[in-house]
Amino acid sequence: MMRALALSLSLLAAPLAAQEPPSPPPSAEEGFDLLGRGARSLLQSLMGELDPALRQMQEGMQxxxxxxxxxxxxxxxxxxxxxxxxxxNGDVLIRRRPNAPPPPDLPEASGGPGLTPAPDGSIDL
Incomplete structure (x- = not known):
C-alpha cells in the first residue's frame, strides 16, 4: 500500500516539475516600445482611412x-x-462700419441666373 501511495504521489508531482517558471514582468522600456508600436499602427491605419476624404476635401477647397x-x-x-x-427671422446681417470708406464697385455680372443687377444696383441672390 505504501508503495502504491509513493508511486501515485510521484506520478502527480511529475506534471508540476514540467511547468516552466513564470516569466519576469516586462520592463518599462519594453512597455513603452509596445505602446509606441501600437500608436504608430493606429495612426497609420487612421491615415489610410482618412486619406481619400482629405484628398476630396482638397479638391473641393481648390x-x-x-x-x-x-x-x-x-x-x-x-x-x-x-x-x-x-x-x-434667421437672416444674417453684416453692416458696414459708419466710418468706412465707400464700398468698392461691384464687378460685372457674369450673366448667370439671379445675378443680373436691378436698376438700383442691387443683386437678388
Missing part, C-alpha cells in the same frame, strides 16, 4: 478658391464691416 477671391473683391477690406448679427 474649387472654392476662385469664389473666395470674388467674395474678397466684392467685400474689400473685412475690417470695414461690423460683426455679423442674426435677426429674429
Amino acid at each position: 474649387g472654392l478658391g476662385p469664389m473666395l477671391r470674388d467674395l474678397a473683391a466684392l467685400l474689400g477690406d473685412v475690417q470695414h464691416y461690423e460683426a455679423p448679427e442674426r435677426l429674429p
Whole structure:
C-alpha cells in the first residue's frame, strides 16, 4: 500500500516539475516600445482611412478658391464691416462700419441666373 501511495504521489508531482517558471514582468522600456508600436499602427491605419476624404476635401477647397477671391473683391477690406448679427427671422446681417470708406464697385455680372443687377444696383441672390 505504501508503495502504491509513493508511486501515485510521484506520478502527480511529475506534471508540476514540467511547468516552466513564470516569466519576469516586462520592463518599462519594453512597455513603452509596445505602446509606441501600437500608436504608430493606429495612426497609420487612421491615415489610410482618412486619406481619400482629405484628398476630396482638397479638391473641393481648390474649387472654392476662385469664389473666395470674388467674395474678397466684392467685400474689400473685412475690417470695414461690423460683426455679423442674426435677426429674429434667421437672416444674417453684416453692416458696414459708419466710418468706412465707400464700398468698392461691384464687378460685372457674369450673366448667370439671379445675378443680373436691378436698376438700383442691387443683386437678388
